[in-house]
Amino acid sequence: MRRTMTRLGTDTIRRLPKVLLHDHLDGGVRPATLLDLAAQAGYQGLPETDPERLRAWFTAPTSGDVVRTQEGHLARFTPVLDLLQTAPALSRVATECVQDLAEDGVVYAEVKVAPEQHTREGLTREQVVDAVLEGVRVGTAKARLFGRRIDVRLLLTAMRQAADSLEIADLAVRYRHDGVVGFDIAGPEAGYPPTRHISACEYIKRENFNLTLHAGEGFGLSSIWEAIQWCGADRLGQAVRIGDDIAVADDGSAKLGQLAAYVRDKRIPLELCPTSSVSTGAVRDISEHPVDVLRRLRFRVTVNTDNRLLDGTSMTGEFTRLVEAFDYGLDTLRWFTVNAMKSAFIGHDERLELIDGVIKPGYAGLSTEHVGAAFFRMEDSW
Incomplete structure (x- = not known):
């Protein structure tokens, strides 16, 4: 394979076309938007009044944490959720999400x-979904005005x-023809196994709908x-701990445990989030993330x-960090992207x-600036 x-x-x-399967709306709000929403609502719960200082507060390790934890990371959502309790606020952040x-x-x-x-101040669940979908429609239209397809x-x-x-x-199924493509379960894993929600999964x-579950970050292989x-997940959110079931020898050879072998053999997609896994303490550094293995x-x-916002990242940021850590070229980034698109709901x-x-075509066009079209003769595998 050429590098x-x-x-x-x-x-x-x-400039590369990218595909994103795991991104939380409330975890990606612009700091300036949070400050604007707080000013409109008279909200005093934000720790900073400057957008860049506020951004730095969100991305810093939780105060007092010697070891980063998933629970400490999730606690930073509190002021964001406080401000996302109205339809206009939800529509706005959804519009900006698409644009970003x-x-x-x-x-x-x-x-x-x-x-x-998002229902503390009286919104129904349906109104929440309607508001976000409206924001997505507006954001998509605005992006296309600037020639960007999304x-x-x-x-x-x-x-x-x-x-x-x-x-x-049930709400997800009812909106399946209006822009909702699946159901997910998130939140702290320790003490809350996915089987608590097996009725919803069943x-x-x-x-005949789509199911992805957060699993294998805050808790392990179980x-x-x-x-x-038990739950029949079509995809696994995070799942960084699958690496615990893989033994890599000094010569680079690997032995897979039964669970890891099953995940690979069944082609179950892994929604890896490398920077987030560092933020939550699941791995110490990008270079130690099992993504390359x-x-x-x-x-x-x-x-x-x-x-x-909380992880101080973007898809460009994720790919850049992986390039720096593992010396990836366009072929590997293309492989990740095609994998994601194959796995979309x-x-x-x-x-x-x-x-x-x-x-x-997007990767092929950029490849001519680097190593030529022969760079992409690697065969895709389903």
Whole structure:
């Protein structure tokens, strides 16, 4: 396989067509927008009044944490959720989300929204979804005015610590023809196994709908096993702990445990979020993330942002960090992107149209600036 002679730069990576399967709407709000919403509402809960200082507060390790934790990371959502309790606020952040992703070169995205997190001031779950979908429509139209193609769909998320997952699953199914493409379960893993919500998962499967579950970040292999074998997950959110079931020898050879082998053999997509895994303490550094081992072993690896504000990242940022850590070239970034598009929760024909009509031509066009078209003779594997 040919490699680039020079390392890819951030500007080139930003121009690449990218696919994003794991991104939380409330985790990617612009700091300036939060300050504006706070001023409108008379809200005093933000720790900073300057956008850049506020951004730095969100991305800094939780105060007092010697070891970063998933729970400490999630606590930073509190002021964001306080401000996202009205339809106009939700529509605005959804519009800006689409614009920001399009500006970053994302051509397809599935954005996660937890309706129950936005109903404190009287909105119904349906009104939450309607407001976000309206923002997506506006954002898509604005992006296209600037010549940027992007398609954004929603994943409705139930929280592990709550007790209304079946209602959220039903809501997702009811909106399946209006921009919602699947159901998700998120929140702290420790103490809240996915099997607590097995009725919701079974309902989704009975309705022939799509299921992705956060598993294998804040908790270990048992969380992944339950998500697959009990809940029937089509994709795994985060799943960084799958690396615990892989033994890599000094010579680079690897022995897979039964669970890891099953995940690979069944081509279950992994929604890896490398920067987020560092933020939550699941791994100490990007260079220690199992993404490269999983790539070399040909798991269905996808790369994602999780929470763009809290993690100080973007798809360009994720790819740039992986290039710096593992010396990836365009071929590998293309492989991640095609993997993600193959794993998206839209129809087969729509996926192929984006792969063949947008992603491959986009990479091929940029490849001529680096190593030529022969760079892309690597065969894709389903």
